[in-house]
Amino acid sequence: MTVTAKRIVLAKRPQGTPTLDCFRFETVDLPPLNEGQVLVKTLYLSVDPYMRGRMNDVKSYVPPYRLDEPITGGAVCEIVESKAEHLRPGDVVLTQTGWQTHAVVPGTKVQKLDPAPQPLTLALGLLGxxxxxxxxxxxxxxxxxxxxxxxxxxxxxxxxxxxxxxxxxxxxxxxxxxxxxxxxxxxxxxxxxxxxxxxxxxxxxxxxxxxxxxxxxxxxxxxxxxxxxxxxxxxxxxxxxxxxxxxxxxxxxxxxxxxxxxxxxxxxxxxxxxxxxxDYAPRFPEGLQKLQTWFNEGRLKSRETVIEGFDRTIDAFLGLFTGVNTGKLVVKVS
Amino acid sequence: MTVTAKRIVLAKRPQGTPTLDCFRFETVDLPPLNEGQVLVKTLYLSVDPYMRGRMNDVKSYVPPYRLDEPITGGAVCEIVESKAEHLRPGDVVLTQTGWQTHAVVPGTKVQKLDPAPQPLTLALGLLGxxxxxxxxxxxxxxxxxxxxxxxxxxxxxxxxxxxxxxxxxxxxxxxxxxxxxxxxxxxxxxxxxxxxxxxxxxxxxxxxxxxxxxxxxxxxxxxxxxxxxxxxxxxxxxxxxxxxxxxxxxxxxxxxxxxxxxxxxxxxxxxxxxxxxxDYAPRFPEGLQKLQTWFNEGRLKSRETVIEGFDRTIDAFLGLFTGVNTGKLVVKVS
Missing domain, CATH: 3.40.50.720 (NAD(P)-binding Rossmann-like Domain)
Structure with a gap:
C-alpha cells in the first residue's frame, strides 16, 4: 500500500511579506517504513510567526528552511503504521512534521501524547x-x-x-x-x-x-x-x-x-x-505541570482559531500577520 | 572672617550642545557656620557626562539641576573650618559640592578620606x-x-x-x-x-x-x-x-x-x-576593596587628565563631548 502525501515546500525565499508563489503544493508517494520508523497522518498543524524568520536565509536560533523542502513545525498526528517498538497505530503524537498531510519519520522524533489533551489542539497551544x-x-x-x-x-x-x-x-x-x-x-x-x-x-x-x-x-x-x-x-x-x-x-x-x-x-x-x-527544554516538565494545573483549575482559558483544510494552510499562515486569529491559530488537516 | 566663593550656576537649560551662556559665574559671600556645618575648600572637582542629563528639566534617576543654582557633583575638598564634631580643619573629604571653590555644608554630607588616596583625584576616579x-x-x-x-x-x-x-x-x-x-x-x-x-x-x-x-x-x-x-x-x-x-x-x-x-x-x-x-551603594565597600586591591597589585592603572583652574571648568566639561580627555577628567581648583 503506497501512501500519497500532500505537502507544502518553500519555492522561493520571501522578500517582505510572503506571497503565494513563495510556496508550492506537492504530492509525493511515501516510501515503505524502515525499522524504527512510523507513518503519521496529520490531524492538526500549527502556523506560527517564528516560521517567517526561518524562510529567510540567515543564521538564527534555528536553521533556515531549505528551498524545495517542506515547511516543518509543530503538528498533532496519528500513527497509521509503526515499525517503532513503543508506538502503535492509533496513537496520538506531537511531531515537527509541519505542513504535510502524512510523513514517514523516526519513532524517536515523535512524542506520544498520553493522555492526549482535549481538545487535541491544546498540545500545540496552551499546553504546548x-x-x-x-x-x-x-x-x-x-x-x-x-x-x-x-x-x-x-x-x-x-x-x-x-x-x-x-x-x-x-x-x-x-x-x-x-x-x-x-x-x-x-x-x-x-x-x-x-x-x-x-x-x-x-x-x-x-x-x-x-x-x-x-x-x-x-x-x-x-x-x-x-x-x-x-x-x-x-x-x-x-x-x-x-x-x-x-x-x-x-x-x-x-x-x-x-x-x-x-x-x-x-x-x-x-x-x-x-x-x-x-533553551528552557530542561524545565519544560515544570512549565507544563503549572500550565496543566492552572488549566484544570479553570484559571487559564484557551481560545483557538481553527482553519479547516490543509489547502488553507498558507492563507492561515499569512493571516497571522494581519491578525485574523484570536488565540492559537491551527489548521485542521483531517 | 567672610569667605567669598566662586561658583558656576545653571543660567539656562541647554538645547543640544551646551553653550557658554548656559552657565554663569557668581561670587557669593558664604554665611557663618551653624552647628554641625563645615566650610570646605575645593581641591579638585569632577566633570562627568551624566551632568549633561541633569541640565535638562526631565525626570530621571537624579533630579534635574535647578536654574540659578550651582552645578553639583563629586569634589575632593579640604576642611577649612568645622562645627562638626568628627571633622577637623585640614581633613580631606569627598563631597557633592561640585562646581564651587568653597561651600558650607552639613558635616553629615561629606565623607572623610582616611587615608586619602595618592593622588587625591583617585577618589573621583578609579577608587571612586x-x-x-x-x-x-x-x-x-x-x-x-x-x-x-x-x-x-x-x-x-x-x-x-x-x-x-x-x-x-x-x-x-x-x-x-x-x-x-x-x-x-x-x-x-x-x-x-x-x-x-x-x-x-x-x-x-x-x-x-x-x-x-x-x-x-x-x-x-x-x-x-x-x-x-x-x-x-x-x-x-x-x-x-x-x-x-x-x-x-x-x-x-x-x-x-x-x-x-x-x-x-x-x-x-x-x-x-x-x-x-x-543603586549599588550597599555594595560599595566590596567594590572599593576589590579596586583598591587590584590597584595596589599594579593590575589596575589609572590615567587622569587634569585641567588647571576653576575658570576652565566649563571648557573641561564641554571637552567630554569632543573627547579631549584620556582617562578621568578633573579640574584642579586650588
Missing part, C-alpha cells in the same frame, strides 16, 4: 510550545511581582493571551494590546485582563496611558515597532522587557529604524532581553 | 564613583566569563579604561573603542587591552570585526548611537549589554533614531540593561 513560551518568557525573564503592571502586545494571540492570564494568576495588573475592539473585549470580558487597548485606535497612546496609571513594570513584547515605542515611554524604573516576537518587523525588506531605546533603558535602569523557549 | 561604575556595570550586569570577548565603548574615558582592565583581570579578551589613534595606542600599549579600534576611522566596522574574531559576548556601552549599532551586529548568543552612558546622544535636540535592536536581541537571546551605580 506557546504556553511554555508565555510561562518562561514571563516568569523567568521578567520575574513579575504582585501588584506590578504587566503589559503584553499581541495579547489576543496564542502566546499573549496566556501571558496576561498568568500575570493575573501572579497577582499583577494585566494590560493587553491587540488589533481590534473585538479582541480588546475578548481580553477583558472573557480572559479577565484588567485593561486592554486597540493599537489601531487614533487614541492608542492616550488609551495606553490610562490603562497603566502606575506605569509599566513588565512588558512582554510579541510585536515590536511603533507599538513597543509607546510602551517603552511608560516603563518604570527597573522595568523588565521580554522580547518574544517582533511580528511587526518580520516582513520588512530591511531593518526598521525607530527611536533608540538606550537612553530610556539607561535612565530607567531597565532590562530588555530576548529569549527562545527551546 | 567611576571605578565603582565600571566594577558593578561589568561584573553585576554582564557577569563576564574567562575567555569571553568584552567590548567597551568610550574605552579611553574614565569608566571605560577601568572596564577593559577589569575584563583582563577576569581572563576575558578586552576590546576598546575610542576616538583617536593615540587613545587606541594608550589602551593596547599602556593598559593591556587585547585590541582597540578607532571609531572615527573609515574602516571602523571592519576593524571591529577583526578585533572580535569570536564575536562579542559582553558590551559595556558608554556611548550609544552608530558606534553601538556596529557592536550589536556582532553580538553572540546570550550576549549581555550594559548601558552605562549614551554620550553620543546626550546633546541631541530630539530622540535619535536608529536600527531597532529588538530583532537582534531576540534572535541572539541577548540582554540589554541600563544601570546606575548609585
Amino acid at each position: 510550545m506557546t504556553g511554555l513560551t508565555a510561562y518562561f518568557g514571563l516568569i523567568d525573564v521578567c520575574d513579575p511581582k504582585p501588584g506590578e503592571t504587566v503589559v503584553v502586545s499581541g495579547a489576543a494571540g496564542a502566546v499573549g493571551m496566556v501571558v496576561g492570564q498568568i500575570a493575573k494568576i501572579l497577582g499583577c495588573r494585566a494590560v493587553g494590546i491587540a488589533g481590534s475592539d473585538e479582541k480588546v473585549r475578548f481580553l477583558t470580558e472573557e480572559l479577565g485582563f484588567d485593561a486592554a487597548v486597540n493599537y489601531k485606535s487614533p487614541t492608542f497612546a492616550e488609551d495606553l496611558k490610562q490603562a497603566c496609571p502606575d506605569g509599566v513594570d513588565v512588558y512582554f513584547d510579541n510585536v515590536g515597532g511603533t507599538v513597543s515605542d509607546e510602551v517603552l515611554k511608560r516603563i518604570n524604573e527597573f522595568a523588565r522587557i521580554s522580547l518574544c516576537g517582533q511580528i511587526a518587523l518580520y516582513n520588512l525588506d530591511k531593518p526598521d529604524v525607530g527611536p533608540r531605546p538606550g537612553p530610556l533603558l539607561l535612565t530607567r535602569k531597565a532590562k530588555m532581553q530576548g529569549f527562545i523557549v527551546g | 564613583m567611576t571605578g565603582l561604575t565600571a566594577y558593578f556595570g561589568l561584573i553585576d550586569v554582564c557577569d563576564p566569563k574567562p575567555g569571553e570577548t568584552v567590548v567597551v565603548s568610550g574605552a579611553a574615558g574614565a569608566v571605560g579604561m577601568v572596564v577593559g582592565q577589569i575584563a583582563k583581570i577576569l581572563g576575558c579578551r578586552a576590546v576598546g573603542i575610542a576616538g583617536s589613534d593615540e587613545k587606541v595606542r594608550f589602551l593596547t600599549e599602556e593598559l593591556g587591552f587585547d585590541a582597540a579600534v578607532n571609531y572615527k576611522s573609515p574602516t571602523f566596522a571592519e576593524d571591529l570585526k577583526q578585533a572580535c574574531p569570536d564575536g562579542v559576548d559582553v558590551y559595556f556601552d558608554n556611548v550609544g548611537g552608530t558606534v553601538s549599532d556596529e557592536v550589536l551586529k556582532r553580538i553572540n548568543e546570550f550576549a549581555r549589554i550594559s548601558l552605562c552612558g549614551q554620550i553620543a546622544l546626550y546633546n541631541l535636540d530630539k530622540p535619535d533614531v536608529g536600527p531597532r535592536p529588538g530583532p537582534l536581541l531576540l534572535t541572539r537571546k541577548a540582554k540589554m540593561q541600563g544601570f546606575i551605580v548609585g
Whole structure:
C-alpha cells in the first residue's frame, strides 16, 4: 500500500511579506517504513510567526528552511503504521512534521501524547510550545511581582493571551494590546485582563496611558515597532522587557529604524532581553505541570482559531500577520 | 572672617550642545557656620557626562539641576573650618559640592578620606564613583566569563579604561573603542587591552570585526548611537549589554533614531540593561576593596587628565563631548 502525501515546500525565499508563489503544493508517494520508523497522518498543524524568520536565509536560533523542502513545525498526528517498538497505530503524537498531510519519520522524533489533551489542539497551544513560551518568557525573564503592571502586545494571540492570564494568576495588573475592539473585549470580558487597548485606535497612546496609571513594570513584547515605542515611554524604573516576537518587523525588506531605546533603558535602569523557549527544554516538565494545573483549575482559558483544510494552510499562515486569529491559530488537516 | 566663593550656576537649560551662556559665574559671600556645618575648600572637582542629563528639566534617576543654582557633583575638598564634631580643619573629604571653590555644608554630607588616596583625584576616579561604575556595570550586569570577548565603548574615558582592565583581570579578551589613534595606542600599549579600534576611522566596522574574531559576548556601552549599532551586529548568543552612558546622544535636540535592536536581541537571546551605580551603594565597600586591591597589585592603572583652574571648568566639561580627555577628567581648583 503506497501512501500519497500532500505537502507544502518553500519555492522561493520571501522578500517582505510572503506571497503565494513563495510556496508550492506537492504530492509525493511515501516510501515503505524502515525499522524504527512510523507513518503519521496529520490531524492538526500549527502556523506560527517564528516560521517567517526561518524562510529567510540567515543564521538564527534555528536553521533556515531549505528551498524545495517542506515547511516543518509543530503538528498533532496519528500513527497509521509503526515499525517503532513503543508506538502503535492509533496513537496520538506531537511531531515537527509541519505542513504535510502524512510523513514517514523516526519513532524517536515523535512524542506520544498520553493522555492526549482535549481538545487535541491544546498540545500545540496552551499546553504546548506557546504556553511554555508565555510561562518562561514571563516568569523567568521578567520575574513579575504582585501588584506590578504587566503589559503584553499581541495579547489576543496564542502566546499573549496566556501571558496576561498568568500575570493575573501572579497577582499583577494585566494590560493587553491587540488589533481590534473585538479582541480588546475578548481580553477583558472573557480572559479577565484588567485593561486592554486597540493599537489601531487614533487614541492608542492616550488609551495606553490610562490603562497603566502606575506605569509599566513588565512588558512582554510579541510585536515590536511603533507599538513597543509607546510602551517603552511608560516603563518604570527597573522595568523588565521580554522580547518574544517582533511580528511587526518580520516582513520588512530591511531593518526598521525607530527611536533608540538606550537612553530610556539607561535612565530607567531597565532590562530588555530576548529569549527562545527551546533553551528552557530542561524545565519544560515544570512549565507544563503549572500550565496543566492552572488549566484544570479553570484559571487559564484557551481560545483557538481553527482553519479547516490543509489547502488553507498558507492563507492561515499569512493571516497571522494581519491578525485574523484570536488565540492559537491551527489548521485542521483531517 | 567672610569667605567669598566662586561658583558656576545653571543660567539656562541647554538645547543640544551646551553653550557658554548656559552657565554663569557668581561670587557669593558664604554665611557663618551653624552647628554641625563645615566650610570646605575645593581641591579638585569632577566633570562627568551624566551632568549633561541633569541640565535638562526631565525626570530621571537624579533630579534635574535647578536654574540659578550651582552645578553639583563629586569634589575632593579640604576642611577649612568645622562645627562638626568628627571633622577637623585640614581633613580631606569627598563631597557633592561640585562646581564651587568653597561651600558650607552639613558635616553629615561629606565623607572623610582616611587615608586619602595618592593622588587625591583617585577618589573621583578609579577608587571612586567611576571605578565603582565600571566594577558593578561589568561584573553585576554582564557577569563576564574567562575567555569571553568584552567590548567597551568610550574605552579611553574614565569608566571605560577601568572596564577593559577589569575584563583582563577576569581572563576575558578586552576590546576598546575610542576616538583617536593615540587613545587606541594608550589602551593596547599602556593598559593591556587585547585590541582597540578607532571609531572615527573609515574602516571602523571592519576593524571591529577583526578585533572580535569570536564575536562579542559582553558590551559595556558608554556611548550609544552608530558606534553601538556596529557592536550589536556582532553580538553572540546570550550576549549581555550594559548601558552605562549614551554620550553620543546626550546633546541631541530630539530622540535619535536608529536600527531597532529588538530583532537582534531576540534572535541572539541577548540582554540589554541600563544601570546606575548609585543603586549599588550597599555594595560599595566590596567594590572599593576589590579596586583598591587590584590597584595596589599594579593590575589596575589609572590615567587622569587634569585641567588647571576653576575658570576652565566649563571648557573641561564641554571637552567630554569632543573627547579631549584620556582617562578621568578633573579640574584642579586650588
